[in-house]
Amino acid sequence: MAELARTPATPPTAIEEERTVSLWGEAWQRFRKNKIALVGTGIVLFFIMIAILAPWLAPYDYKEQQLAERLQPPSSEHWFGTDDFGRDIFSRVIYGARISLWVGFFSVLGSIVVGSLLGIIAGYYGRWIDGVISRLFDIMLAFPSILLAIGIVAVLGPSLQNALIAIAVINVPNFGRLIRSRVLSIKQEEYIMAAKAIGMSDWRILFHHILPNSLAPIIVQGTLAIATAIIEAAALGFLGLGAQPPNPEWGKMLSDAKDFLTQAPWTMIFPGLAIMLTVLGFNLMGDGLRDALDPRMKS
Amino acid sequence: MIIPVLFGMSLVVFFMIRAIPGNPAQVILGQKATKEAVAALTHKLGLDEPWYVQYVKYIGGLLRGDLGESIRTGAPIAEEIWPYLAATLELSLAAMLIAVVIGVNAGIISAWFQHSWFDYIAMVLALIGVSMPIFWLGLMEQWLFSIQLDWLPTSGREDVRNPIEPITHLYLIDTLLSGNTEQFWQVVQHLVLPSMALATIPMAIIARMTRSSMLEVMKSDYIRTARAKGVSMFWVVYKHSLKNAIIPVLTVIGLQTGLLLGGAILTETIFSWPGIGRYIYDAIGYRDYPVIQSGILIIAAIFIFINLIVDLLYAAIDPRIKYN
Numbered sequence: 001m002a003e004l005a006r007t008p009a010t011p012p013t014a015i016e017e018e019r020t021v022s023l024w025g026e027a028w029q030r031f032r033k034n035k036i037a038l039v040g041t042g043i044v045l046f047f048i049m050i051a052i053l054a055p056w057l058a059p060y061d062y063k064e065q066q067l068a069e070r071l072q073p074p075s076s077e078h079w080f081g082t083d084d085f086g087r088d089i090f091s092r093v094i095y096g097a098r099i100s101l102w103v104g105f106f107s108v109l110g111s112i113v114v115g116s117l118l119g120i121i122a123g124y125y126g127r128w129i130d131g132v133i134s135r136l137f138d139i140m141l142a143f144p145s146i147l148l149a150i151g152i153v154a155v156l157g158p159s160l161q162n163a164l165i166a167i168a169v170i171n172v173p174n175f176g177r178l179i180r181s182r183v184l185s186i187k188q189e190e191y192i193m194a195a196k197a198i199g200m201s202d203w204r205i206l207f208h209h210i211l212p213n214s215l216a217p218i219i220v221q222g223t224l225a226i227a228t229a230i231i232e233a234a235a236l237g238f239l240g241l242g243a244q245p246p247n248p249e250w251g252k253m254l255s256d257a258k259d260f261l262t263q264a265p266w267t268m269i270f271p272g273l274a275i276m277l278t279v280l281g282f283n284l285m286g287d288g289l290r291d292a293l294d295p296r297m298k299s
Numbered sequence: 300m301i302i303p304v305l306f307g308m309s310l311v312v313f314f315m316i317r318a319i320p321g322n323p324a325q326v327i328l329g330q331k332a333t334k335e336a337v338a339a340l341t342h343k344l345g346l347d348e349p350w351y352v353q354y355v356k357y358i359g360g361l362l363r364g365d366l367g368e369s370i371r372t373g374a375p376i377a378e379e380i381w382p383y384l385a386a387t388l389e390l391s392l393a394a395m396l397i398a399v400v401i402g403v404n405a406g407i408i409s410a411w412f413q414h415s416w417f418d419y420i421a422m423v424l425a426l427i428g429v430s431m432p433i434f435w436l437g438l439m440e441q442w443l444f445s446i447q448l449d450w451l452p453t454s455g456r457e458d459v460r461n462p463i464e465p466i467t468h469l470y471l472i473d474t475l476l477s478g479n480t481e482q483f484w485q486v487v488q489h490l491v492l493p494s495m496a497l498a499t500i501p502m503a504i505i506a507r508m509t510r511s512s513m514l515e516v517m518k519s520d521y522i523r524t525a526r527a528k529g530v531s532m533f534w535v536v537y538k539h540s541l542k543n544a545i546i547p548v549l550t551v552i553g554l555q556t557g558l559l560l561g562g563a564i565l566t567e568t569i570f571s572w573p574g575i576g577r578y579i580y581d582a583i584g585y586r587d588y589p590v591i592q593s594g595i596l597i598i599a600a601i602f603i604f605i606n607l608i609v610d611l612l613y614a615a616i617d618p619r620i621k622y623n
Contacts, residue, residue, distance in 0.1 A: 135303065135304075135307060136307075138304055138307070139304055139307035139308055139310075139311055140311075142304050142307075142308055142602060142603055143308065143311075143561075143595070143599045143602070144557055144558050144560055144561025144562075144598060144599070144602055145558070145561065146558075146561040146562060146564065146565075147560075147564065147579075147598055147599070150564065150579070150583070151312070151315055151591065151595050152315070154583045154591055155315050155316070155318050227430065231432050234432055234434075235432065235434065235565055238432075238434045238565065238568075239564070239565070239568060241583070251434070254432075254434060254435055254438065257438070258569065261438065261441060261446060262446050265442050265446075268435070268439070268442070269439075271435075272432060272435030272438070275432050275435065276427070276430050276431050276432065276435065279430040279431075279432075280426065280427065280430035283426065283429060283430050284426070
């Protein structure tokens, strides 16, 4: 009986699986040929590795103060020099990768979850719900994003966690709009009508059909959004509204360095370079993913 | 569309302040404040009234041009905000001018000589430009051009030994109106580094957008016809192609101008530029919520109006676009 029940279900599943693999496989083939995108991915993986292996890679504790060695230029002992508390900048930059990637990744994840939920509800149910949610997105997008983030942190209080929340909130409308437009086009497809006709519940349609079909643009937008989120987190840190001392957040390190420009320019060179390279990596990877996953780019 | 969005924005900013956990008056005055002082400030801020009464009063004030009073200085915000706003406008316009002139031309030349060295170098620089934190670039500029080379002033808006008598608070105009060329030159010198830092990201985005838009247009039949008729490449590019390629570029310029106003807060912090970004930032330090509220709302309103102007420009540039 179990044998019989399984038999008719097997062929379509196999076809479906084969198609899924081939679509993503095709995208992977395109992505692999894009050398610039691979460089970007390499940079991102490099910083991820640094973040994971930070305790083993960092020669010093990022909090360790050696006042006798304050503002030392780069040397064999301190590759990137030391800051005004005599802390090793190389070790701080390495630990800083953890903070920046953590904020970048989780703020974007938060935006994706909330944005997708709102976008799905607006696009699928339409009418007044769509009106309310879409107007909310319009209003949020009408603020310059960093200003809105500053406003949110000003209200919540300066901390890394609140900076993460603020960055997540300001990016919600970008994902919300993206998902809403995907839902609007996908819900007209025949297979969605078929799913409705066989009595599938709204939530099952949304989460088993519409959301998986919106995955490609979410991945592209998400990768590019991580780049922006890292800069925004650094900007909030720079303004003293993000990570608080002694956290080695790159933006905060730059903020501390600005008082020692004349004496110790190395204190600002390396954290800035780290931000730029990480952001560049995510931007290159995001561009490559867009070319690989966007069917309109197919030759 | 603008009025509902402006209305919604005022609502968001209004509730932002009300979202502070506990009593904002207590937060402003600190934990050691007496109950009487907290009650007095609560009453002064109007926080002891129902929220809808507060909102109606707030909107009524806004419509009359009353932005409230600064807690720190006690002065009406509508009066004290203009010098800061003028400083930011001068900085943003200078930055946008640099971004548009260099960005559009770099994009055009890149498209014209596609796959050339210029194209590759310009696009790599543009990519680095969009990935660059402007506050880092600002610090690097200060280090190189002010500290190492001593070419330009490190910070500020004017030479403090030779102060400017404000007329409009737009110093470039003020120095021209007073006919003081020495001061005009000093203002330009002070403007170069912050506006270059602020211009970097929009310049990079405008260059990329112009290039892709121009490449698309230059493939059109009418361009091929113009070339076949013997029109010089310069005219084909700058007259025939640019006019049709400029719409998406304009959209980006509009969006970037708004973002520039937000980004100005960082540039103003680095270069001690007494602009509205700095004004809001200082207000955050003092928990001067009426200033934070009004400052954010004003920048957001300018952002909306810039995008409205861009929309109207579409119709002026492209006769196929008409608004009823």
